[in-house]
Amino acid sequence: MNLNYNTDNNLINVLQDVSFEVDYKETISVVGESGSGKTSLIMLIGGLEKASSGKIEFKDFEISSLKEDEISEIRRKDIGIVFQSCYLIPNYTAIENVSLALEINKIKDPINKAKEILDKFGLGNRLNNLPSQLSGGEQQRVAIARSIVMKPELILADEPTGNLDSENSELISNILFDYVKEENASLIMVTHDNKLANLSKRIIKIKDGKIE
Amino acid sequence: MVKLNKNQNFSLYFKYALRDLTRSYNKILSIIITLFISLFILSSIMTIEDSLENELNENAKLLLGGDIEIDYNNREGDQTKIDKITKFATVSQMVEFSTMISTVNKKINKTSFTRVKSVDQFYPLYGNAFYEPNDALEKLNQIESSILVNENIFKNLNLKINDIVKVQDKEFKVIGIVKVLPDIGGAFVFGDFALTGKKTLDKLDLNTLGSFLNYEYKVKFNKSVNSKEGIKRVESLFKDQNRVRLRYPENSAGGIRRIVDNFSQFLSLVSISAMLIAGIGIANTLLSFINQKNSSIAVQKAIGVFSGNIKTIYYLQLAILLVLITVFSYGLSFFLIPIVDKYISDGLGLNIEASFSFLNLIIVFLVGMLVMIIFSIPTVNSIDQVKASNLFRNVFQSLQFNYSVKSVIISIVLLIILISLFAIRSSIPFYSVAYFVSFFICLLIFYYLSVTIIYLLKKYKNSKISVKIAVKNITQSKSITPITIMSLGLGMTLLLTLTFVGSNFKREISKSIPEIAPDYFFLGIQNDQREKFEKMIFNSDNKSKIEVVPMVSAGLVKINGIDPNSYIKNTNDSYWVIMNDRRISWSDEIPKDNPLTQGSWWDLSSPDKLQISLDSKVAQDFGVKIGDIFTLNIYGREIDGEVVNFRLVDYRDLSINFAMLLNPQFANKIPHEYLSTVKFNNIDKFDGINFLDEFPSVSIVKISDYLKKVTDVLNKVFIAVIIISTVTVIIGLVVISSAIIVQGKIKTFQNLVFKILGFSKKEIIYSSLIEFIITFFSIILFSTIFSIVSSKFIIENIFQLKWLFEFDIFLNVTITVGLVTMILIVFTNLKYLSPKVYPLVRNE
Structure with missing residues (x-):
């Protein structure tokens, strides 16, 4: 697939002829310099951007040909996204941020299920705290809980430990890799952290929009 | 693809909406x-x-005073027909007339022009009247020559219970005060009024014209008679009676x-x-x-x-x-x-x-x-x-x-x-639609005004840094200029328009009209009294200006053979001409202030033919053309007359003006009386009490008393209107302050940069003031133009009064709103004047 932008009569090739497959249970780290196209890659996979050409297939769907609402429907259930900045909804408590993902999927007893996962992540005593009352590591754990509470088959993570200290980074990476193992999911993770990247089964290196 | 059912999700979205609202309502406080x-x-x-x-x-x-009202106008009712009605209903006869009441034996005697209601023992058929003392109404029909007056007369004439007052040349005992009457649908709403018994009426020398006499019969059906059936029976009795008007409960209190x-x-x-x-x-x-x-x-x-x-x-x-x-x-x-x-x-x-x-x-x-x-x-x-x-x-x-x-x-x-x-x-739907159209035109103009200001200011170069900042604030992409100009501009336009309308109206009523209007109207001067009357007026003040005209009461019953009530609606501006009998007059010459607009003055070669001169506005409202035939009912006789000309009648000066004038060659034969207006050189020289001793049956209307009453009512209405229209400005100000708050983050950043660059608070405030002055003066300029155009149209075209630009009122309104707006803007901006560097650097 390819991704190009037109700016002031200049064509910028963000991604060129990028092609790879991801198996179930596979963990992939995408590494590369800033501006190489790593984030754009996972944006395309998550259906948050449209490829200029080429195809992205996820399970039986061809994401690149679906409408926005149809992609949203897939994201709801099967794709979890973790951002570098946690992006919790500021006026929702920890438990409300997590239960949001369950409620829009009409999952029964969302509050207890959200509580369960937050307990598992060591946040049992922070359930009713607003994001502003949580530390950076706690916020990221809530964000990951929200991303995986629907047990998605694919996790897209963009620098999930980028804003964290080493202790919290380890905690977060353990959560992500344990989840992949337990739920037979796949993980595509953009990272600058070599230590974290080395935990993945495969590393894809991108330079100037191309896979090296 | 599995789609979620939207209906099933409604409760979920509702829950989220409620949650967001309860946690963020302070951010939408201005909404x-x-x-x-x-x-x-x-x-x-x-x-x-x-x-x-x-x-x-x-x-x-209750307001009508019965199940149906039979109005005989200025004639007494047909007793045979009334007797027929009394077989299935109670009939209460009532006679209303206007006359003078004056005090006697007081140090300073006073007079009052009063509408008197003469009632019988059945009054009121519906509802309750309240008096002081409680048995006053019962006594009214027992004690001869007794009268009840309303609170205003009681107070103004400085009366006490059992005082004697003079009505015409007869003396009456004031036996009580009328507090509330149930049937207030007619002329009793605003003026002074009194009640007398039926017997008292016979003592008075009432004439049918000057006293504006009106005979009414209120009917209350017996319990055994169904309302609809009763009304049908009454209608059948009067079906061929053109001069009798039937009024129904739904028509009560039309005014x-x-x-x-x-x-x-x-x-x-x-x-x-x-x-x-x-x-x-x-x-x-x-x-x-x-x-x-x-x-x-x-x-x-x-x-x-x-x-x-x-x-x-x-x-x-x-x-x-x-x-x-x-x-x-x-x-x-x-x-x-x-x-x-x-x-x-x-x-x-x-x-x-x-x-x-x-x-x-x-x-x-x-x-x-x-x-x-x-x-x-x-x-x-x-x-x-x-x-x-x-x-x-x-x-x-x-x-x-x-x-x-x-x-x-x-x-x-x-x-x-x-x-x-x-x-x-x-x-009147048309007025509403016209109002909306004007509103949106103003809105568009104010929007484009803001666009123009931004465009012009972008080209404007000034080396002074405060001016530069002010200009930048106005012209920046997220400036509040369009919102300020639109919201405050519309509010100011409305407030100024209503203020101009109100102040012009009040000035005309309280100053301009009294200057040109006569001091007194004298009603009911008989033929043989005219000379004596003029002499008496001159004796009191030889420099007084008197105008005396003949007068007769007539009803316009047909236009070209058709009853005008059948096709002219009561919303028509000139409906009053056909609503009841009108007083009409005649004149040899074209009245000075009534220029002809169409047709020619009387055809002297046809003295036996009734010719009519009509108010051009009435002609336009009724669609009447020169040569059309009016059928007038004068003293029960229907006479056909040809409309020969139209006059431009200006009622504003309160002088003698008639919608219809007749040719004197024909009209002089009709029994008539006189109406006079007098403008005294020195009004204090006229003694009303002395005058009434000589002319007990003549009624005096002091114009200034009526204008004062009208001004009092107008003042109250004016205050209510201004308060309500001020709300639009208040809302405009809330919108502006919320827009400033919305801008808050940008302002804080901007002021922080200024702070780092070494600007003083004073310079930032100064630039805010320049910004305010540019914006506010543009608003005032356009609001003033719009309000002048609209208020001039309303005053001159709807009220037909003289419009003047009242600079002091304009100044008061604009300075007040300007100050409030400026204080609000400065006050709202105040918290952004001293930004703390630390949270901004931390991007919090």
Whole structure:
């Protein structure tokens, strides 16, 4: 697939002829310099951007040909996204941020299920705290809980430990890799952290929009 | 692909809407305030109108004084027919007339022009009259030559119970005070009034013209007679009687109904203006609210919530807000009723009670909903601009109003529904539609004014840094200039227009008209009294100007052989000409202030033919042409006359003016009396008491007394109107302050940069003042032009009075609003003047 932008009569090739497959249970780290196209890659996979050409297939769907609402429907259930900045909804408590993902999927007893996962992540005593009352590591754990509470088959993570200290980074990476193992999911993770990247089964290196 | 059922999800979205609203309501406080003020005003107007309508409808028989009224005008009723009615109903005879009441044996005797109601023992057939003492009405028909006067006469003539007053040349004992009469539908609403017994009437020397005598018979059907059946029986008795008018309960208090309708139409339009101005603020605040939620919306999109569902959540928040505010404002409007009741019972003698109307509640909600949707569509649609991919870049672009073809069409359709809703409910739909059209034209002009100012200022170069900053603030892409100019401009236009209308009206009534108007009207001067009358006036003041004209009462019963009541509606401006008998006169020459507009003056070769000169406005309103035939009923005889010319009649000077004049060669043969106006050189030289001793049957109307009463009523109306129109300015100010608050973050950043660059607070405040002066003076300039044009049109075309630009009033209003706006802007900006560097550097 390819991704190009037109700016002031200049064509910028963000991604060129990028092609790879991801198996179930596979963990992939995408590494590369800033501006190489790593984030754009996972944006395309998550259906948050449209490829200029080429195809992205996820399970039986061809994401690149679906409408926005149809992609949203897939994201709801099967794709979890973790951002570098946690992006919790500021006026929702920890438990409300997590239960949001369950409620829009009409999952029964969302509050207890959200509580369960937050307990598992060591946040049992922070359930009713607003994001502003949580530390950076706690916020990221809530964000990951929200991303995986629907047990998605694919996790897209963009620098999930980028804003964290080493202790919290380890905690977060353990959560992500344990989840992949337990739920037979796949993980595509953009990272600058070599230590974290080395935990993945495969590393894809991108330079100037191309896979090296 | 499995789609979630939208209906099943409603409760979920509702839950989220409620949660967002309860946690973020402080961020949309200006929406809540402006929406509440405008809905409260609308609710109040509707509740008051509804309560008044209910009072008028429920008490229609009471206000009419019977199940049906038979009006014989200035003739006594046909006793044979009345006797026939008494077989199935109770008939109460009533005679109303105007006369003078004067005190006797006081140090300084006073007089009062009074409408007297002579009643029999059956009065009132419906409802209760309240007197002091309680048995006063019973005594009225027992004690000969007794009279009850209203509180105003009692106070003004300095009377005591059992005092003697003179009515014409007869003496009467004041046996009590009338507090409230149930049948206030007629002329008794505003003027002074008194009650006498039926026997008393015979003692007085009443003449049919000058006393404006009116014989009425109120009918109350026996219990065994069904109302409809009774009315049919009465109608059948009078079917061929052109001169007898039947009045029904639904026609009672027509004057009050018209006042209520017109006043509430006007106030409703003011309230919808307030609401539309509030709409501008709603759009702006909501956009800022959604902008603040930019990342939350992106997160929702990232985890798979549809854009449409997010919009639903925001619309639901607005709907919840609207329901709560509607119920609260409608409920609160009920608390106004006791205050209005006090005001109305003093003025009109009506007592109103708050009554719940589900329809009104729905209408208030509907109006609020339409305004809210119209203004929130482009704002909520901006949610489509939020991209979940922004979360990866941590860059959020400010959202802009999102106009799609579909949303523009929906907005226009909703706007048409809103205008129709007001137009259909108003008594004169054309005025409502015209008002809306003017409103939107003003809105557009103010918008383009802001665009022009921004364009011109972008080209303007000035080296002074404060001016540069001010110009930059006005011209920057997210400046509040358009919102300030539109919201304050519309409010100022409305306030200035109503102030100009009110002040011109008051000036004309209290100053200009008395200067040119006569001091007194003298009614009912008989043929043999005319010489003596003129002599007496000259003896009191030999420099007085007297005008004496003949007068006769006539009814216009047919126009070209057709009853005009069958095709001319009571909403017609000139309906008064056919409503009752009119006083008409005749003249040899064309009256000085009544120039001919069409046709020629009398044809002297046809002295035996009745010729009519008609007011050109009446001719236009009735569609009458030269050569048309009017059938006049004069003393029961129908006479055909040809309309030979039209005159431009100017009623403003309160001199003698008639809608119809007759050719004197013909009219002199008709039995008549005289009407006179007198303008004294020195009004103090005229002694009314002395005059009434000589002319007991002549009635005197002192113009200044009536103008004072009118001015008093106008003052109250003026205050109410100004208070309500000030609300539009207040809403405009709330919109501006919310716009400044919305700008807060930008302002803080900007002021921080200024701080780092070494600007003083003084310089920043100075630049704010320059910004205010540029914006406010542009608003004032255009608001003044609009208000001059509209108030001039209203005063000159609708009220037909002289319009003057009153600079002092203009200055008072603009300086007051200007100061309040400036204080508000400075006060709102104050917290952004000293930004703390640390949180900004930390990007908090």
